[in-house]
Amino acid sequence: MKIVTIVGARPQFIKAAAVSRVLRARHQEVLIHTGQHYDYEMSGIFFDGLDLPRPDANLAVGSGPHGAQTGAALKRIEEALLAERPDYVVVYGDTNSTLAGALAASKLSIPVAHVEAGLRSFNRRMPEEINRSVVDHLSALLLCPSETAVRNLAAEGIARNVHLVGDVMLDVLQWAKQRLAAKAPKILEQLGLARQSYLLATVHRSENTDDLSRVSQILNALNSLDEPVVLPIHPRARKAINDAHCRTEHHVRLIDPVGYLEMIALADAARLILTDSGGLQKEAYWLGVPCLTMRNETEWVETVGAGWNMLVGSDSEKIIAAAHSFAPSGSRLPLYGDGCAAAKCVDLLG
Ligand code: UD1
Ligand code: UDP
Numbered sequence: 468m469k470i471v472t473i474v475g476a477r478p479q480f481i482k483a484a485a486v487s488r489v490l491r492a493r494h495q496e497v498l499i500h501t502g503q504h505y506d507y508e509m510s511g512i513f514f515d516g517l518d519l520p521r522p523d524a525n526l527a528v529g530s531g532p533h534g535a536q537t538g539a540a541l542k543r544i545e546e547a548l549l550a551e552r553p554d555y556v557v558v559y560g561d562t563n564s565t566l567a568g569a570l571a572a573s574k575l576s577i578p579v580a581h582v583e584a585g586l587r588s589f590n591r592r593m594p595e596e597i598n599r600s601v602v603d604h605l606s607a608l609l610l611c612p613s614e615t616a617v618r619n620l621a622a623e624g625i626a627r628n629v630h631l632v633g634d635v636m637l638d639v640l641q642w643a644k645q646r647l648a649a650k651a652p653k654i655l656e657q658l659g660l661a662r663q664s665y666l667l668a669t670v671h672r673s674e675n676t677d678d679l680s681r682v683s684q685i686l687n688a689l690n691s692l693d694e695p696v697v698l699p700i701h702p703r704a705r706k707a708i709n710d711a712h713c714r715t716e717h718h719v720r721l722i723d724p725v726g727y728l729e730m731i732a733l734a735d736a737a738r739l740i741l742t743d744s745g746g747l748q749k750e751a752y753w754l755g756v757p758c759l760t761m762r763n764e765t766e767w768v769e770t771v772g773a774g775w776n777m778l779v780g781s782d783s784e785k786i787i788a789a790a791h792s793f794a795p796s797g798s799r800l801p802l803y804g805d806g807c808a809a810a811k812c813v814d815l816l817g
Contacts, residue, residue, distance in 0.1 A: 468494045468554040470816065471572075473544060475501035475528070475564025478636075478746045480513035481727055482559045482582060485638035485809040487520060490557075493813060496520075497551050501540045501564040502527040506702060508724040516726040517639070533563060533594060540567030548575055555580055555608075555816060559635075560745075561599035569602040578607035582635060582812055585609060585616025585625075586766040594673060610812050612803050615768060632811035633804015636746055640753055641806040643731045654729045655736055658697060658720065666694055666790065667737035669744050671701035675761060679711040681781040685761060686713040688786035689741070696741075697733060699724045739790060741779075748776055752802060757795050759786065769802050 470490060474483050483498070490496050500522035504510045514521060526543040528536060544567050548556070556572035557580045558565045569579045584603050588596050603609060603625060611617045612634035620629050655661070668689060675681045686708060689696045696719045700708070705721075715721055725733065731750065734740060740751040740758045748767045751758035758776040770776035775795040779785045 468816070469497065469551065470494050470555045470557055471497045471499055471548060471551055471553040471577075472557045473499050473501065473564060473568030474522070474559065475503035475540065476560075476562045477504055477509050477513065477724075479559045479562065479564065480510065480519060481517065481639055481746065482635050484513070484517035484519045484727075485635040485642070486557070486582065486812055488518075489809045489813045490816075491520070494816070497524075497553065498522045499544065499547055499568075500525045501544065501567065502529055503536065503540070503562060503564045505529060506724075508726075509702065512724075512726040516728055528564075537563045537567050540564055541571050544568055544571040545575065548572060548577060553577060557582060557816075558602060558606075559583055561586070561595035561602070563594070563598065565602055566598040569605045573605040579605055580608040580610060580812070580816060581606040582610045583612055583616075584629070585611040585613075585618075585620040587616075587619045588764045588766050590764055592674070608815060610808075610815065612808070613767075613769060630811070630815055632815070633806070633808035634749065635808045635812065636749060637753060637803055637806045638809045639727070640731065640750060643728055646728060647732055647735070652726075652729045652732050654725065654732055658722070660695065660697070660736070662736040663738045664695065665737060666692065666696045666739045666741060667733050668696050668698045668741040669701065669747055670698075670704045670742070670761065672743040672762065673703075675743050675781055676701075676703050676707040679707065682707040682711045683713055684781045684783045685786065686711075686715065686719075688783040688790070689719050690714075690716040691783070691787050692718070692790055694718070694738070695720065697722065697737075699730065699733070739793070741786065741790065749803060752776065752799065755799060757793055759789050759793060761786065773797070773799060773802065775799060 528539045558568040559582045609629045743761045752770045759779045
């Protein structure tokens with residue numbers, strides 16, 4: 468089969484790295500990058516670091532308001548699909564690129580496979596919630612990472628062609644752990660950090676970055692902690708921090724976004740992770756690092772249920788208290804599959 472894969476944002480490059488490898492052994496893949504993310508640290512670094520094939524096309528959509536960005540991607544993806552005429556389109560997750568890909572393909576009657584189907588935060592103020600809901604309703608093949616996701620779809624009347632495959636991000640993490648065991652990156656050394664002696668933080672969700680009082684609350688919390696905090700900063704958060712005129716204390720190390728292997732090395736050695744990222748919540752769990760999620764809800768409810776992830780919102784006092792006291796107890800049962808999700812996805816594509 469000829470399969471067009473649509474990617475555009477950081478977590479999609481990581482997910483595609485797992486699937487592309489398996490897909491290309493059996494099918495012809497055309498990899499289309501919408502250009503939603505474009506800085507080297509947000510895009511190129513993943514193609515270099517994950518052995519991901521170069522995109523066959525970059526649609527250079529860039530940044531903009533939701534309508535403009537999604538609309539530009541829709542138009543350009545449609546043109547690409549008309550030229551390629553694939554048998555299937557594969558989309559990942561819940562970004563504007565995912566929505567544009569699913570919409571363009573379904574209007575051309577090309578079946579869509581949605582990897583990471585069925586996730587719900589039940590918060591319609593999140594742009595991602597709108598994207599994922601629409602994409603699920605347009606998809607011909609729904610590839611779910613968890614039983615919760617399968618149930619969420621059933622509750623919306625979607626039961627056909629729904630499959631529990633596990634999370635392709637676990638496939639990539641297992642690959643990364645092998646790489647790191649063979650040759651660890653020098654990032655800890657470069658930052659002068661010892662294992663378990665620092666916290667790792669990320670922030671980029673629109674709910675935290677568009678509201679300057681929330682950005683300030685989060686920064687205040689990090690500033691008040693008494694351990695080093697490494698903060699690889701998403702460009703959206705950098706802008707918000709500047710706009711809010713937040714200063715950072717000496718122990719808060721703002722660094723450029725890092726490549727995937729560096730990030731996993733940083734996550735693995737951290738004492739605690741503070742984040743609003745979807746991907747990092749799961750990586751924290753799989754690596755056995757306690758996680759505080761700076762949101763009011765999560766799609767990855769199993770990590771909270773297991774006691775290794777705690778929702779702390781953006782309130783300074785709550786974040787500080789939890790950073791001092793949160794100590795998961797209990798073993799970590801396997802969550803989100805066995806690290807072979809990509810092969811299951813490709814099997815189901817047929
Ligand atoms: C997007 C996704 C989000 C995902 C995240 C992963 C949507 C609606 N959101 O959010 O679900 O979790 O990617 O990181 O699709 N920018 C740069 N350089 C870049 C990319 C972005 O400077 O290479 C800046 C621009 O000012 C841009 C802002 O970041 O306006 C936001 O970028 P955008 O892609 O719209 O959304 P993200 O917040 O990255
Ligand atoms: N990540 C990375 N470098 C960074 C920050 C994050 O490689 O500087 C990885 C992180 O480990 C995870 C993925 O990017 O695998 C998550 O992406 P992001 O938080 O941007 O998006 P989300 O998962 O929230 O959609």
